[in-house]
Amino acid sequence: MEALSDGVMGFAMTLPVVSIAVHPPGTPIQQLLRAWPSLLAYVLSFMTIGAAWIAHSALTDRFERTDSIFLRLNLLTLLVVVFLPFPTGLVADALRSTEGEREAVTLYGLTLLAIRLMGFALVAYARHENLYPPDAGDEELKRAQQYPLPVVIGYVVALLIGLAWPTAAVVVYFGIAVILVVPFRAVAHVVFGHA
Amino acid sequence: MEALSDGVMGFAMTLPVVSIAVHPPGTPIQQLLRAWPSLLAYVLSFMTIGAAWIAHSALTDRFERTDSIFLRLNLLTLLVVVFLPFPTGLVADALRSTEGEREAVTLYGLTLLAIRLMGFALVAYARHENLYPPDAGDEELKRAQQYPLPVVIGYVVALLIGLAWPTAAVVVYFGIAVILVVPFRAVAHVVFGHA
Amino acid sequence: MEALSDGVMGFAMTLPVVSIAVHPPGTPIQQLLRAWPSLLAYVLSFMTIGAAWIAHSALTDRFERTDSIFLRLNLLTLLVVVFLPFPTGLVADALRSTEGEREAVTLYGLTLLAIRLMGFALVAYARHENLYPPDAGDEELKRAQQYPLPVVIGYVVALLIGLAWPTAAVVVYFGIAVILVVPFRAVAHVVFGHA
Amino acid sequence: MEALSDGVMGFAMTLPVVSIAVHPPGTPIQQLLRAWPSLLAYVLSFMTIGAAWIAHSALTDRFERTDSIFLRLNLLTLLVVVFLPFPTGLVADALRSTEGEREAVTLYGLTLLAIRLMGFALVAYARHENLYPPDAGDEELKRAQQYPLPVVIGYVVALLIGLAWPTAAVVVYFGIAVILVVPFRAVAHVVFGHA
Numbered sequence: 001m002e003a004l005s006d007g008v009m010g011f012a013m014t015l016p017v018v019s020i021a022v023h024p025p026g027t028p029i030q031q032l033l034r035a036w037p038s039l040l041a042y043v044l045s046f047m048t049i050g051a052a053w054i055a056h057s058a059l060t061d062r063f064e065r066t067d068s069i070f071l072r073l074n075l076l077t078l079l080v081v082v083f084l085p086f087p088t089g090l091v092a093d094a095l096r097s098t099e100g101e102r103e104a105v106t107l108y109g110l111t112l113l114a115i116r117l118m119g120f121a122l123v124a125y126a127r128h129e130n131l132y133p134p135d136a137g138d139e140e141l142k143r144a145q146q147y148p149l150p151v152v153i154g155y156v157v158a159l160l161i162g163l164a165w166p167t168a169a170v171v172v173y174f175g176i177a178v179i180l181v182v183p184f185r186a187v188a189h190v191v192f193g194h195a
Numbered sequence: 196m197e198a199l200s201d202g203v204m205g206f207a208m209t210l211p212v213v214s215i216a217v218h219p220p221g222t223p224i225q226q227l228l229r230a231w232p233s234l235l236a237y238v239l240s241f242m243t244i245g246a247a248w249i250a251h252s253a254l255t256d257r258f259e260r261t262d263s264i265f266l267r268l269n270l271l272t273l274l275v276v277v278f279l280p281f282p283t284g285l286v287a288d289a290l291r292s293t294e295g296e297r298e299a300v301t302l303y304g305l306t307l308l309a310i311r312l313m314g315f316a317l318v319a320y321a322r323h324e325n326l327y328p329p330d331a332g333d334e335e336l337k338r339a340q341q342y343p344l345p346v347v348i349g350y351v352v353a354l355l356i357g358l359a360w361p362t363a364a365v366v367v368y369f370g371i372a373v374i375l376v377v378p379f380r381a382v383a384h385v386v387f388g389h390a
Numbered sequence: 391m392e393a394l395s396d397g398v399m400g401f402a403m404t405l406p407v408v409s410i411a412v413h414p415p416g417t418p419i420q421q422l423l424r425a426w427p428s429l430l431a432y433v434l435s436f437m438t439i440g441a442a443w444i445a446h447s448a449l450t451d452r453f454e455r456t457d458s459i460f461l462r463l464n465l466l467t468l469l470v471v472v473f474l475p476f477p478t479g480l481v482a483d484a485l486r487s488t489e490g491e492r493e494a495v496t497l498y499g500l501t502l503l504a505i506r507l508m509g510f511a512l513v514a515y516a517r518h519e520n521l522y523p524p525d526a527g528d529e530e531l532k533r534a535q536q537y538p539l540p541v542v543i544g545y546v547v548a549l550l551i552g553l554a555w556p557t558a559a560v561v562v563y564f565g566i567a568v569i570l571v572v573p574f575r576a577v578a579h580v581v582f583g584h585a
Numbered sequence: 586m587e588a589l590s591d592g593v594m595g596f597a598m599t600l601p602v603v604s605i606a607v608h609p610p611g612t613p614i615q616q617l618l619r620a621w622p623s624l625l626a627y628v629l630s631f632m633t634i635g636a637a638w639i640a641h642s643a644l645t646d647r648f649e650r651t652d653s654i655f656l657r658l659n660l661l662t663l664l665v666v667v668f669l670p671f672p673t674g675l676v677a678d679a680l681r682s683t684e685g686e687r688e689a690v691t692l693y694g695l696t697l698l699a700i701r702l703m704g705f706a707l708v709a710y711a712r713h714e715n716l717y718p719p720d721a722g723d724e725e726l727k728r729a730q731q732y733p734l735p736v737v738i739g740y741v742v743a744l745l746i747g748l749a750w751p752t753a754a755v756v757v758y759f760g761i762a763v764i765l766v767v768p769f770r771a772v773a774h775v776v777f778g779h780a
Contacts, residue, residue, distance in 0.1 A: 004248060007205035007397070010592035014600070014667050015212065027685035028675045028692060035671070043664065050660040053589060054653060068249060069378040075245040076376065079238065082209050086230070090223045100222035107223060181661065183654040199443060202400035202592070210407065263444060264573040270440040271571065274433065277404050281425070285418045295417035302418060394638060397595035405602065458639060459768040465635040466766065469628065472599050476620075480613045490612035497613060 005056065005078060012082045013049045016042040016089070037095035044174055045088045049081060051151075051180035052115055059123060073125055077118035080111065087111050091170065101166040109159040109169065116152050151176065200251065200269060207277045208244045211237040211284070232290035239369055240283045244276060246346075246375035247310055254318060268320055272313040275306065282306050286365065296361040304354040304364065311347050346371065395446065395468060402472045403439045406432040406479070427485035434564055435478045439471060441541075441570035442505055449513060463515055467508040470501065477501050481560065491556040499549040499559065506542050541566065590641065590659060597667045598634045601627040601674070622680035629759055630673045634666060636736075636765035637700055644708060658710055662703040665696065672696050676755065686751040694744040694754065701737050736761065 016038070026034065056077075060066075090104035154176045162169030211233070221229065251272075255261075285299035349371045357364030406428070416424065446467075450456075480494035544566045552559030601623070611619065641662075645651075675689035739761045747754030 004201040004205050004252075006589040007202050007592050008209055010589050010596060011205060011209045012212075013663075014593055014596045015209070028679065028688035029685070031675065032692075039671075042668075046664050046667065047660070050657075050664075054656050054660070057589075057656075058653065068253065071249050071252075072245075072376050072378045075242070075249070078208075079241050079245075082212055082241065083237075085212055086234075090226065094223065100224070103223035107227070181657050183657045199396040199400050199447075202397050203404055206400060206404045207407075210404070263448065266444050266447075267440075267571050267573045270437070270444070273403075274436050274440075277407055277436065278432075280407055281429075285421065289418065295419070298418035302422070394591040394595050394642075397592050398599055401595060401599045402602075405599070458643065461639050461642075462635075462766050462768045465632070465639070468598075469631050469635075472602055472631065473627075475602055476624075480616065484613065490614070493613035497617070 005060075005074060006053075008078045009049055009053045009056075009081060012084060013046050013053075015085045016045050016092075037092040040095065040170075040174075041088045041092035044091075044170075044177055045084055047177035047181045048112060048173070049084065051177060052081065052119065054180075055119060056122075059119075059126060067129065070122070070125060070129070073118070073122055077115070077122060080114045080118055084111050084115070094166070095170070102163065105162040105166040105169045106159065109155060109162055109173070112173070113152065113155045113159065116155065120152075151180065200255075200273060201248075203273045204244055204248045204251075204276060207279060208241050208248075210280045211240050211287075232287040235290065235365075235369075236283045236287035239286075239365075239372055240279055242372035242376045243307060243310075243368070244279065246372060247276065247314065249375075250314060251317075254314075254321060262324065265317070265320060265324070268313070268317055272310070272317060275309045275313055279306055279310070289361070290365070297358065300357040300361040300364045301354065304350060304357055304368070307368070308347065308350045308354065311350060315347075346375065395450075395464060396443075398468045399439055399443045399446075399471060402474060403436050403443075405475045406435050406482075427482040430485065430560075430564075431478045431482035434481075434560075434567055435474055437567035437571045438502060438505075438563070439474065441567060442471065442509065444570075445509060446512075449509075449516060457519065460512070460515060460519070463508070463512055467505070467512060470504045470508055474501050474505070484556070485560070492553065495552040495556040495559045496549065499545060499552055499563070502563070503542065503545045503549065506545060510542075541570070590645075590663060591638075593663045594634055594638045594641075594666060597669060598631050598638075600670045601630050601677075622677040625680065625755075625759075626673045626677035629676075629755075629762055630669055632762035632766045633697060633700075633758070634669065636762060637666065637704065639765075640704060641707075644704075644711060652714065655707070655710060655714070658703070658707055662700070662707060665699045665703055669696050669700070679751070680755070687748065690747040690751040690754045691744065694740060694747055694758070697758070698737065698740045698744065701740060705737075736765065 032039075087104065087108040090100075091108050094101040094104040154172070158169045158172040158176070161172060227234075282299065282303040285295075286303050289296035289299040349367070353364045353367040353371070356367060422429075477494065477498040480490075481498050484491035484494040544562070548559045548562040548566070551562060617624075672689065672693040675685075676693050679686040679689040739757070743754045743757040743761070746757060
């Protein structure tokens with residue numbers, strides 16, 4: 001299951017690059033300027049799926065066994081994850097033309113929310129069926145299981161913001177992704193020393 | 196073998212998303228409306244290959260060893276699985292224009308049938324050559340081995356329906372995929388409680 | 391190394407399907423007729439890379455350890471494998487128009503030959519550096535190591551045939567791929583019984 | 586983590602082939618001539634990501650454990666790796682038209698430099714957090730950790746060269762990739778014998 005999940009998530013993470021790699025004629029600077037909404041959308045999707053993947057493997061790495069129901073819940077989660085490039089492309093288009101931005105950003109947010117809710121279902125099922133070995137009650141697992149709640153709240157807030165100011169919602173989604181992925185403590189450590 | 200199978204199946208599952216991700220101009224709502232046959236075809240293919248993958252890994256996870264003949268049977272199975280995006284695209288086109296729908300749906304059904312028949316061959320060979328360890332006769336494996344028969348019957352019925360009412364056959368294929376993938380018992384459990 | 395090799399080979403195997411999945415308008419039957427050179431080229435590439443992958447994993451599955459030189463030889467092998475979709479597309483185009491068929495088929499054959507020669511280099515290096523554990527001298531490994539020679543001879547013969555009759559060479563390449571991938575003994579077994 | 590990294594890197598390595606596989610009409614010889622900048626850029630990217638992957642797995646293969654901060658640093662590294670096909674395409678276009686070559690080559694070089702600097706961060710973090718088991722201080726690991734410095738110096742030199750002579754910088758990047766990937770000692774061994 002791990003290998004398929006990793007492969008499908010990796011593919012979904014890198015898929016939006018295809019739309020960047022195929023570029024119209026122009027000087028490199030012009031192309032960069034023209035491609036920035038796609039680039040932003042690519043970075044956003046990559047970090048969002050990456051954060052979901054970190055949460056996902058924090059859960060499944062400790063599994064002692066799995067069953068066919070978990071495999072199917074997992075498959076449905078992947079189905080939603082792989083759908084993400086579609087609203088990602090819509091957001092990139094809307095950033096370019098500002099037309100239909102609200103619908104695009106709302107669909108994007110609903111997809112993110114659905115991914116996280118599937119994550120809740122996976123955690124709930126794994127706990128209920130005791131898929132973890134008895135000694136898996138460590139700190140990191142607990143954090144991985146409790147973490148989704150603030151993220152879900154953040155997504156709901158961004159969804160509501162997006163109904164009024166779609167561009168602001170994109171900034172919030174970006175901020176959530178940065179908070180989830182960039183290891184600030186490690187960066188601070190490197191910059192400010194070993195204190 | 197697992198890694199290649201997982202990679203190839205994951206790729207085949209996500210490939211139809213490429214055709215959704217590249218979308219013509221229009222507002223997001225218009226694009227969603229225009230893309231719905233591709234979306235439906237994507238969900239259908241994802242769930243169908245996903246179900247085949249669950250069946251496949253239920254078989255091979257318990258292998259003690261493998262041999263070069265099984266590897267080759269497996270390769271031929273993947274060849275058919277990876278072909279699925281072609282009839283999937285045909286069905287999506289036919290849903291859009293209703294032209295040539297019968298041929299598209301029939302080719303789609305024949306491909307699904309071929310995938311399941313290859314699954315039969317894999318099971319038969321693995322049993323005949325004793326690729327399973329002696330203690331692998333557990334409940335889930337037996338279910339995995341007996342399960343394909345109702346699915347094959349369902350596909351044959353859908354094929355025959357498709358000759359007369361192609362759209363109805365798409366509904367049947369969708370229903371079979373939903374039955375195979377959605378863990379109804381787990382959903383009922385969540386909705387109706389722990390009874 | 392296994393995971394990257396499997397991923398890259400799986401990707402190279404399934405890549406030609408992308409060109410089939412994107413199809414011009416027309417009824418399904420017309421599209422099938424128009425797509426047959428791409429379909430044939432897809433099946434040919436899938437089986438050829440699949441055969442190379444079987445040979446490759448027969449070698450590396452038994453490795454006790456690996457070193458950075460083997461990793462790099464392996465990377466160069468993958469470089470040639472991943473190049474295959476390019477001549478595959480050329481052959482598909484040439485089958486359609488019969489123009490420039492000889493060059494396309496020759497480039498295809500040279501790529502196949504290069505893949506197999508890289509396989510020789512991998513085997514030679516692994517033997518010289520004793521990457522196998524002492525007890526890995528089993529029958530199947532020996533067969534995997536001796537097998538490439540008839541294949542290489544077959545490819546050279548097909549290359550020469552292709553200079554005069556390009557279409558005949560495609561038939562020969564197809565025949566070699568079928569012989570390498572289809573487990574005839576198992577099929578005969580099923581058809582003629584357990585004798 | 587290994588599986589996702591391998592999958593994403595493998596995908597990024599093979600992605601530029603997509604742009605080669607889709608080719609305009611013309612005889613195979615004409616297509617080869619027209620495709621050479623893409624082919625060169627493909628080989629360059631494949632070998633560069635391949636070298637980064639060898640360095641990456643030399644580090645992580647010996648890990649005893651990993652933590653969520655390393656996973657996130659790794660994700661950011663992959664983000665930069667997967668960006669590489671974009672400047673690769675720009676360089677291929679610039680080789681074709683010689684217009685905007687300096688910007689394209691500079692962006693390419695900055696991306697390569699960023700990949701290697703992320704590699705430094707991964708090594709530094711893994712050392713600081715003692716992710717290696719105590720007995721992992723072997724020769725090959727030490728070499729893998731010290732190796733990036735000459736590569737980084739080479740990339741900086743190539744960047745400076747590229748500001749004045751962009752084409753020369755492409756040659757230098759190609760040379761660095763060849764030095765990193767081609768196992769010259771093994772080749773010399775084969776050519777000049779066992780001395």
